[in-house]
Amino acid sequence: MAEVILQNISKIYSDVDKHMGRHKAVDDISFTVYDKEFMVLVGPSGCGKSTLLRMIAGLEEISEGNLLIDGKRMNEMTPRQRDIAMVFQNYALYPHMTVYDNMAFGLKLQNFSKADIKSRVMETAQLLEIEDELYKKPKTLSGGQRQRVAIGRAIIRRPKVFLFDEPLSNLDAKLRSQMRIELQRLHREINATMIYVTHDQTEAMTLGHRIAVLNKGKLMQLDTPMNLYEHPNNKFVAGFIGSPSMNFLKGRIINETGLYFENESKQCRFSLGKDLEASLGSYVNTEVILGIRPENIFLKDDGSLSDCSLEVLAFENMGNEQLIYLSIGSQTIIVRRPQTHEIEIGDKVALSFSRKNMLFMVDSTGQVIDTTVLSNAGSGKL
Ligand SMILES: Nc1ncnc2c1ncn2[C@@H]1O[C@H](COP(=O)(O)OP(=O)(O)OP(=O)(O)O)[C@@H](O)[C@H]1O
Numbered sequence: 001m002a003e004v005i006l007q008n009i010s011k012i013y014s015d016v017d018k019h020m021g022r023h024k025a026v027d028d029i030s031f032t033v034y035d036k037e038f039m040v041l042v043g044p045s046g047c048g049k050s051t052l053l054r055m056i057a058g059l060e061e062i063s064e065g066n067l068l069i070d071g072k073r074m075n076e077m078t079p080r081q082r083d084i085a086m087v088f089q090n091y092a093l094y095p096h097m098t099v100y101d102n103m104a105f106g107l108k109l110q111n112f113s114k115a116d117i118k119s120r121v122m123e124t125a126q127l128l129e130i131e132d133e134l135y136k137k138p139k140t141l142s143g144g145q146r147q148r149v150a151i152g153r154a155i156i157r158r159p160k161v162f163l164f165d166e167p168l169s170n171l172d173a174k175l176r177s178q179m180r181i182e183l184q185r186l187h188r189e190i191n192a193t194m195i196y197v198t199h200d201q202t203e204a205m206t207l208g209h210r211i212a213v214l215n216k217g218k219l220m221q222l223d224t225p226m227n228l229y230e231h232p233n234n235k236f237v238a239g240f241i242g243s244p245s246m247n248f249l250k251g252r253i254i255n256e257t258g259l260y261f262e263n264e265s266k267q268c269r270f271s272l273g274k275d276l277e278a279s280l281g282s283y284v285n286t287e288v289i290l291g292i293r294p295e296n297i298f299l300k301d302d303g304s305l306s307d308c309s310l311e312v313l314a315f316e317n318m319g320n321e322q323l324i325y326l327s328i329g330s331q332t333i334i335v336r337r338p339q340t341h342e343i344e345i346g347d348k349v350a351l352s353f354s355r356k357n358m359l360f361m362v363d364s365t366g367q368v369i370d371t372t373v374l375s376n377a378g379s380g381k382l
Helices: 049-057 099-109 114-127 143-155 173-190 201-207 225-230 235-240 273-283 372-378
Strands: 004-017 021-033 038-042 064-069 084-087 161-165 193-198 210-215 218-223 247-255 259-263 269-271 287-292 297-299 308-317 321-328 331-338 348-353 359-362
Touching: 004 049, 021 049, 021 064, 021 218, 038 049, 038 201, 049 084, 049 161, 049 193, 084 143, 099 114, 099 143, 114 143, 114 173, 143 173, 173 201, 193 201, 201 225, 210 225, 210 235, 218 225, 218 235, 235 247, 235 287, 235 359, 247 331, 259 273, 259 287, 273 359, 297 331, 321 348
Parallel strands: 038 193, 038 210, 084 161, 161 193
Antiparallel strands: 004 021, 004 064, 210 218, 247 259, 247 287, 259 269, 287 359, 297 348, 308 321, 308 348, 321 331
């Protein structure tokens, strides 16, 4: 059992900049990491994710709030008393020791017998597929192998909780995706509670059972990867999760024998249909932002009347799919669709939008307007 509970945790740096005064690097964050869960903390540089992880580890003092592990308050406990292991971005291996000794080091300090140490090192090396590297020094290993040793050194102690601080960011793209798969396997095999920090949303989406999205020290949303993608609560999460990012079109809801969305430059105007009318009715003439994912915009090839006609600025052919960049007012929107060869820069293309996956946000706050009530009622689920 290892459940980690954060209750109103804050970190206040008071002496950073005399002009700024007190600076809240982590601001009133509460959530529970369940036993055996893989929780990812994600957010842009400076959002406070490493500070939060270091407070859980006991490497940074908690300014406000409580940290509980298995129901016990940990705020004043040392890292060792917390029974936590942490894996860092820069591996933090001892350069003068072999891989074997790096992994054995913590166990020696805990007075494990030689035989026990050997069997644990062998078992861990096998799990991480580094049996052939045991008698080498870290500097002769590749980045991926070094990170495996660092992970090995953490898991060999069999702690209650594992913390990872951007462990893959020094690796090249191919190795990173390979290590992601291995971390998933490792988690299944050792079945421990893991908390993993990254700024990379793809890494977050592929690894996390649940993901906590942070921005400017605050928790923006905590949810499963698919819920974050399909039902973001606010503009920050909508824009942060997904690659390429969600398109945002500024505009207004207008009422002319039914509700329409019209973008700022009046190049796109389309009916919102019955499903969206009830929930958006009270936002007529309010500035809103339409959020729509690149895969939910379609090029109309059948010559039928279009919601919107725009000029192609650029395109990228990826082999299996194509990203098309279109200019709308001073903005660019991206369409993602299966690869074709018919597009030219400067072409005018007619678009249609899938109403089902649209998000509407209040421009002034970035809050997503709940449009699910009516569509649920419509499909008889309510
Ligand atoms: N020791 C410190 N003293 C003062 N301010 C700090 C200290 N450590 C971090 N900060 C500030 O706290 C904020 C959060 O930093 P933190 O390192 O947790 O962000 P992060 O999300 O992990 O960023 P990155 O991905 O760049 O590592 C930043 O504004 C940073 O400048």
